[in-house]
Amino acid sequence: MLCDNCKERDAVVHLTRIVDNAVTQLHLCEKCAAAKGVETTLSVPQHPLGDILQAVQQQASTTSEDAAACAFCGATARDFRASGRLGCPHCYDAMERSLRELLRRLHGSSRHVGQRYEAPVAHLVDKPDTLHDLRDRLRRAVESEQFEVAAELRDRIKALETEPV
Amino acid sequence: MSAPRSGLDLSLLPDGGVRWLDASGPHSDVVISTRIRLARNVSGYAFTARAREGERLRMLAQVRDALVGVPSLSSSLLLRLEDLPVVDRQLLHERHLVSKELAGLDPQHPVRSGAAVFLGESVGLLVNEEDHLRLQALRSGFAVPQAFEGVNQLDRELGAQLPYAFHREFGFLTACPTNAGTGLRASVLIHLPGLVLTKEIGKVLAGLQQMGLTYRGLYGEGSEVVGNFFQLSNQTTLGRSEEELQDLLVRVVRHVIEREEEARRVLVRDAGYIIEDKLWRAYGTLRYARSVTFDEAMNYLSGVRLAVGLKLITGLSVYTLNKLLIFAQSAHLAHLEGKVLTESETNVARARYVRQVLVSEGGGVE
Numbered sequence A: 001m002l003c004d005n006c007k008e009r010d011a012v013v014h015l016t017r018i019v020d021n022a023v024t025q026l027h028l029c030e031k032c033a034a035a036k037g038v039e040t041t042l043s044v045p046q047h048p049l050g051d052i053l054q055a056v057q058q059q060a061s062t063t064s065e066d067a068a069a070c071a072f073c074g075a076t077a078r079d080f081r082a083s084g085r086l087g088c089p090h091c092y093d094a095m096e097r098s099l100r101e102l103l104r105r106l107h108g109s110s111r112h113v114g115q116r117y118e119a120p121v122a123h124l125v126d127k128p129d130t131l132h133d134l135r136d137r138l139r140r141a142v143e144s145e146q147f148e149v150a151a152e153l154r155d156r157i158k159a160l161e162t163e164p165v
Numbered sequence B: 001m002s003a004p005r006s007g008l009d010l011s012l013l014p015d016g017g018v019r020w021l022d023a024s025g026p027h028s029d030v031v032i033s034t035r036i037r038l039a040r041n042v043s044g045y046a047f048t049a050r051a052r053e054g055e056r057l058r059m060l061a062q063v064r065d066a067l068v069g070v071p072s073l074s075s076s077l078l079l080r081l082e083d084l085p086v087v088d089r090q091l092l093h094e095r096h097l098v099s100k101e102l103a104g105l106d107p108q109h110p111v112r113s114g115a116a117v118f119l120g121e122s123v124g125l126l127v128n129e130e131d132h133l134r135l136q137a138l139r140s141g142f143a144v145p146q147a148f149e150g151v152n153q154l155d156r157e158l159g160a161q162l163p164y165a166f167h168r169e170f171g172f173l174t175a176c177p178t179n180a181g182t183g184l185r186a187s188v189l190i191h192l193p194g195l196v197l198t199k200e201i202g203k204v205l206a207g208l209q210q211m212g213l214t215y216r217g218l219y220g221e222g223s224e225v226v227g228n229f230f231q232l233s234n235q236t237t238l239g240r241s242e243e244e245l246q247d248l249l250v251r252v253v254r255h256v257i258e259r260e261e262e263a264r265r266v267l268v269r270d271a272g273y274i275i276e277d278k279l280w281r282a283y284g285t286l287r288y289a290r291s292v293t294f295d296e297a298m299n300y301l302s303g304v305r306l307a308v309g310l311k312l313i314t315g316l317s318v319y320t321l322n323k324l325l326i327f328a329q330s331a332h333l334a335h336l337e338g339k340v341l342t343e344s345e346t347n348v349a350r351a352r353y354v355r356q357v358l359v360s361e362g363g364g365v366e
Helices: A030-035 A048-059 A077-083 A096-107 A131-143 A147-161 B053-069 B086-094 B144-159 B193-197 B201-210 B242-288 B294-309 B318-327 B330-337 B343-361
Strands: A013-019 A022-028 B031-040 B077-080 B116-119 B123-127 B133-140 B184-191 B213-216 B229-234
Touching (some): A013 B201, A022 A030, A048 A096, A131 A147, B031 B144, B053 B123, B053 B144, B133 B144, B201 B213, B201 B242, B213 B242, B229 B242, B242 B294, B242 B343, B294 B318, B318 B343
Antiparallel strands (some): B031 B133, B123 B133, B184 B229
């Protein structure tokens, strides 16, 4: 759809306005939106959640959690600030303090009071990692430059690969 | 079996995936449908966006194997979104069966490999969406407890077959922290022409935001408000129990329904013939126009729906109106015509379809 203002470029910013109880929609391209002073996610490189996280980290001085990469998937706080999404369930442990505060701001509480859950028994037993799991983790370790972890995984993979079947 | 062009045989969908349109639920003139969804992730995998293709496909395989022990989805239909042409994915989205993201309809997020949906009788399971698993139940009218019962049952069965990611303090873990905790999003699709016409809608929407609810346009996240249809849902998912979140939605929606009904009474009392004229013109246009855009159709249908609710128009059922809501959309029209349509062809097809339905199902209109 074309921009309502210039009618030349594609509309990428969609505004819903309720003024005097009339609901109107406005579709603008990036240029016209900027010209009209509309703040868009296109001009701000961070995800809105990223802004909140940054404020949280500064306030709670948990910037030490900023650089740390998640042991399982290698995602960092920086990744979260850019996308607004975490890398894996283990990220909640890696960034526990920052996330606790972020959750408090988002939901008014960080403590779950709903249904409890217990994983099925078969999965509670420590299953040996499959070759696939190890290879995925090796790839992620290399990508996030955790070379010691990567070396360990590489050795485990080698051991599994050379095992007589 | 199906038309050669289409990858999707609609007759395979459980009740065509449209049972919730039947207007059988409570307050179905004001509340069109209720949807409850639960977000879950499986331990041992990265979240979808970060997972590689291999991981996503393995997860899908694990889910499919697990469904053997899930009665709620026994004999469900599995659809692999990446195997479907865009028109079919659009069709599923138009029926409210899959989200825009899963269907890959957002230009910034093309369909992912491993994106799939299992469609059961009254529940569905999306796989490899923003979270690994999105469980959902869709019901006609204002039916929060019924919808929850269905999705909760699915959740218990599935959670006994797969290890969900669950944290002792933060609850169910999700890719986006806005869904953590219960992972529950309860929403209703509601029609509020009275409040819009009496210009009270702004106050009401602001009010419900203060109460912890949020609102969106007809088709969910990021869309505009069309045809006086609003989607109301809970804003937070953590710190309240599943029951509390549902109760909150139910209380607020009840209040909104009362406000809407009051607004309608005021309209009829203070502006009777003006409203009547406006609504009958809406009906007249739909009955005779030769080209109608989607937005126009939604707005006129809103008028006709209000007229039916006010009993100004009789001989037309809410079910017919619900059907028009869904089937007048682009992908549905393309499917009906059996080919891809340009925008102007779509508008002509829409007008023709609406005229036909109004004649065949609204023959007794007075």
